[in-house]
Amino acid sequence: MKPILTLSNAHHLHERAAAFAKTASDAAESADTAGAIDAATWGAFHRSGLAMAAFPEALGGAGLSEGSRQSDLCMILRLVGAADLCFARLFEGHINAIALVCRYGTRAQMLSLADSVAEGALSAVWGADDAAGLAIKQQGDRSVLRGRKILASGAGLVTRPIVTAASPAGQMMCLLDLARHDNVDLSGWTPLGMRSTMTGAVELSGIGVGPDEIVGVAGDFMRQPHFSGGAWRFCAAQLGAMERLVELFREHLVARRRADDPYQLQRVAHCVASANTARFWVEEAARRLGASDHDAASTVAFANMTRMVTERCALEIMQEVQRGVGLVSFIRPNPIERISRDLSTYLRQPAPDLAMGDAARAWLASTDPVGEF
Known part of the structure; x- marks a missing residue:
């Protein structure tokens, strides 16, 4: 090495x-x-x-x-x-x-x-499938992949991804070794934000997979608490963007000598409170997953609630900052414009309502006091 x-x-x-x-x-x-x-x-x-x-x-x-x-x-x-x-x-x-x-x-x-x-x-984790899905198929005396991955971040740049694929035994993980820019389609990636993630579709048909490529056993990818509990990581990245927006808001107010405006002060207070609320939740979700001092169900539930809290705080911060800064916050190259676009896009994670509902069910099924769940 x-x-x-x-x-x-x-x-x-x-x-x-x-x-x-x-x-x-x-x-x-x-x-x-x-x-x-x-x-x-x-x-x-x-x-x-x-x-x-x-x-x-x-x-x-x-x-x-x-x-x-x-x-x-x-x-x-x-x-x-x-x-x-x-x-x-x-x-x-x-x-x-x-x-x-x-x-x-x-x-x-x-x-x-x-x-x-x-x-x-x-490296990367590519788990999103189109309607056909990615599967491991037998071709003669060897196993090969059939299908593609969609919404694959870093497509054309990532060369050692983990991809999920269906198999007779269940969902498997495969660690691949790809050539850069091979069989990649980025034409559909025209988002409002997160433009430079190079997210697209990658055709993987014909790639051989064997013991060297298969990681773990069927079902490991979605094994809890790590599958859902790890959601705190993207929340942490989102939190960083939220904190930067609040700091840019402060810089704007100081530069424009509007730091004593009572309406702006109210907005600042809301932003700081929201950023720190999200931080408390994200840091605790990270601690719980790492410490393993809670059972899997409650760890997952807390991470799911962290997603909800982070989204709510991010939306409030963006609204307050944009209203406080005004039209300038929507005009390039003001960084508030780009960060808000990226954050708005990145907040759209899979199945938010399901995550929130599962978290609520987990608490209802428990006997823990609300402050100790």
């Missing part, structure tokens, strides 16, 4: 994350315009050590995917989310993929992925 810096010290890791976040922030506007993150930013990402950080220290990482490091991961996701929510989305997916391989994969798979990432590869 290519040797890299081991980031064992939390303070050192945060310093490098903050330095990289400054680079990503400076490049965010041009990335949004181009619809892609440039090579210089990706180079800075790999040099920072963040690409390897989720691996165990023995493999050249910082153990960022381990339960005891979830608070550090939360801080870093907030930093990157404040800098560029598109990059944060890709980073979160990369972290998730590494965590899945470390949790369910073999030692050889962990080494293989670590070697690839150390050489500059990016």
